[in-house]
Amino acid sequence: MTVTDALAGTGSPAHHTDPPMLDVDGLGVRFRLRDATVHAVTDLRLTVRAGELLAIVGESGCGKSVLAHALLGLLPGNATVTGRALLRHPGTEPVDLVTCGQRRLARQVRGRRVGLIPQSPATALNPVRTGRRLLAETLRAHGRDRDDADRLADDVGLDPADLDRYPHELSGGMAQRLVSALALAPDPPLLIADEPTTGLDRPLVDHTLDLLRRRCDAGAAVVLITHDLAAARRVADTVAVMYASRVVEHRPADALFGSPTHPYAAALLDALPDRAFRPVPGHPPMLTALPEGCAFAPRCPRRTDRCAAPPPATTTGDGTVACHHPRSDGAAA
Numbered sequence: 001m002t003v004t005d006a007l008a009g010t011g012s013p014a015h016h017t018d019p020p021m022l023d024v025d026g027l028g029v030r031f032r033l034r035d036a037t038v039h040a041v042t043d044l045r046l047t048v049r050a051g052e053l054l055a056i057v058g059e060s061g062c063g064k065s066v067l068a069h070a071l072l073g074l075l076p077g078n079a080t081v082t083g084r085a086l087l088r089h090p091g092t093e094p095v096d097l098v099t100c101g102q103r104r105l106a107r108q109v110r111g112r113r114v115g116l117i118p119q120s121p122a123t124a125l126n127p128v129r130t131g132r133r134l135l136a137e138t139l140r141a142h143g144r145d146r147d148d149a150d151r152l153a154d155d156v157g158l159d160p161a162d163l164d165r166y167p168h169e170l171s172g173g174m175a176q177r178l179v180s181a182l183a184l185a186p187d188p189p190l191l192i193a194d195e196p197t198t199g200l201d202r203p204l205v206d207h208t209l210d211l212l213r214r215r216c217d218a219g220a221a222v223v224l225i226t227h228d229l230a231a232a233r234r235v236a237d238t239v240a241v242m243y244a245s246r247v248v249e250h251r252p253a254d255a256l257f258g259s260p261t262h263p264y265a266a267a268l269l270d271a272l273p274d275r276a277f278r279p280v281p282g283h284p285p286m287l288t289a290l291p292e293g294c295a296f297a298p299r300c301p302r303r304t305d306r307c308a309a310p311p312p313a314t315t316t317g318d319g320t321v322a323c324h325h326p327r328s329d330g331a332a333a
């Protein structure tokens, strides 16, 4: 399958025969606390293909960053990860990121096959190295020409002269662009970008999004984690909406933005300034005390008694939705 085929297929997984590059199934992440358990990711299923840009959206605290860290083996010791996350690469056996172990993740996966643009760039940067040195080390470690540093800076919209600064001399937006350049340097086939546009002004936001889009068009798979729905609408092929640790709707971007099926997805879209500009009423539940049934029910205009039972994950014509009362106008034609 060529990249062009991947894009021509409207981004819908159903159109393709090649197995996805990343295939996550039944993924769960729990954190043990002294007197409680945080269910940060629950029974999560996702796929991403080469040439596909998947946006993961949802309110703060719903589990987006924990998902990214789980895939890269970057969770702290009080975390338990269950389920499966297969990473495929042509010509090699798939690697299960959940079970393959830290050694393999460090040697073969992190940076090389899966790049991460972390959500908190300031803490990700070594304070005693200039950006140029950090970038040169990364390029060298991956067998690339250190002269690529200026080009990478340019790609992410950073003045190459700013590479000679130390991390504490960078603004938040500059640090953000530097960590993006560091993640892009090894040219990973799968890139996970966790809120990569934080602290950037509008032109640089668009510049960064378009850069991610171009990487997909060149054959990479990109997972864009963002609370910015306008960003997702601009560049995503597919969108997964997370609510309280679960994916509640996963469909092609055009379909989701055109006619959301899950009431939460519809409520998120209504919060957009160019739509009703109405915030989602109420608050998400505590992840230490998730209900057995639908976690969105207390905020949901469509709730009934049935919502006390776990919502079934239903396959629509173009994706999945987990709801007892999906909006029928959002159903596939």
Ligand SMILES: Nc1ncnc2c1ncn2[C@@H]1O[C@H](COP(=O)(O)OP(=O)(O)OP(=O)(O)O)[C@@H](O)[C@H]1O
Pocket: 031, 038, 040, 058, 059, 060, 061, 062, 063, 064, 065, 066, 067, 076, 078, 119, 227, 287
């Ligand atoms: N080490 C940890 N121990 C306990 N709970 C944690 C830990 N790390 C994250 N959590 C909890 O997991 C939940 C999901 O956090 P996560 O950072 O994934 O949210 P998010 O969707 O990325 O939010 P944001 O949009 O604010 O970045 C939160 O309730 C958070 O408090």
Ligand code: NI
Pocket: 064, 065, 066, 119, 194
């Ligand atoms: Ni996050």
